[in-house]
Amino acid sequence: MDRAGEIIEASTTEFVAQCYELYQSPPLGSLVKTTDEEVELYGIVYHAVTTSIEPGRRPIARGKDEASEAAIYSSSPQLLKLLRTEFSALVVGHRQGDRLFYYLPAKPARIHSFVYQCQPEEVKEFSRSFDFLRILLNAQLAVPVEEIVAASLRRMSQGAEDPHAFLVAAGKELAVLLGGEFNRLKAILGRIKP
Numbered sequence: 001m002d003r004a005g006e007i008i009e010a011s012t013t014e015f016v017a018q019c020y021e022l023y024q025s026p027p028l029g030s031l032v033k034t035t036d037e038e039v040e041l042y043g044i045v046y047h048a049v050t051t052s053i054e055p056g057r058r059p060i061a062r063g064k065d066e067a068s069e070a071a072i073y074s075s076s077p078q079l080l081k082l083l084r085t086e087f088s089a090l091v092v093g094h095r096q097g098d099r100l101f102y103y104l105p106a107k108p109a110r111i112h113s114f115v116y117q118c119q120p121e122e123v124k125e126f127s128r129s130f131d132f133l134r135i136l137l138n139a140q141l142a143v144p145v146e147e148i149v150a151a152s153l154r155r156m157s158q159g160a161e162d163p164h165a166f167l168v169a170a171g172k173e174l175a176v177l178l179g180g181e182f183n184r185l186k187a188i189l190g191r192i193k194p
Helices: 069-075 120-126 132-138 145-157 163-177 182-189
Strands: 002-010 014-018 031-036 039-052 083-096 099-101 114-117
Touching: 002 083, 014 031, 014 039, 031 120, 031 145, 039 132, 039 145, 083 132, 120 145, 132 145, 132 163, 145 163, 145 182, 163 182
Parallel strands: none
Antiparallel strands: 002 014, 002 114, 014 083, 031 039, 031 114, 039 083, 083 099
16 A cells, blocks of 8 residues: 555544655545544545645745756755645545445544555545545635546546546536536536546
């Protein structure tokens, strides 16, 4: 399994994980998971940020006399310890035993739990149902929800036996869920093309 990071903040609806390597966040829309006792929580990555480890202290430009970006890190190796990459994931379901549930679990993830990128088989199994879309569409995020929905469907379609058929089925489900919201539907459908 590909360990993506470690949870540093959690609530019932989302979690934030810090990556072990700088700039190594899972891509936008990726399905990730973490485990809390016997429950696996699934989340969709909706935000990533690289920032200083000290709150309120911004990194400063260092490359004026350097030939490349790599040279900046080479001449200032401490930067790798002074910066951090984090990603946020919206909880869209959980597994208990053999059953998948497309609603929020009873408890949030634990701090310091490991977060893993889901393997293609897990993504395929999770995306057999589009029930997770309701949570995504109703989320109050700092980023446009339509972008996250489209990114997650594009990523999930990559593992489908027939990516085009998967996206058509997703589009039909979105049409039902967004019945009176034509502009939102159009925005998502225009972005789910691989």
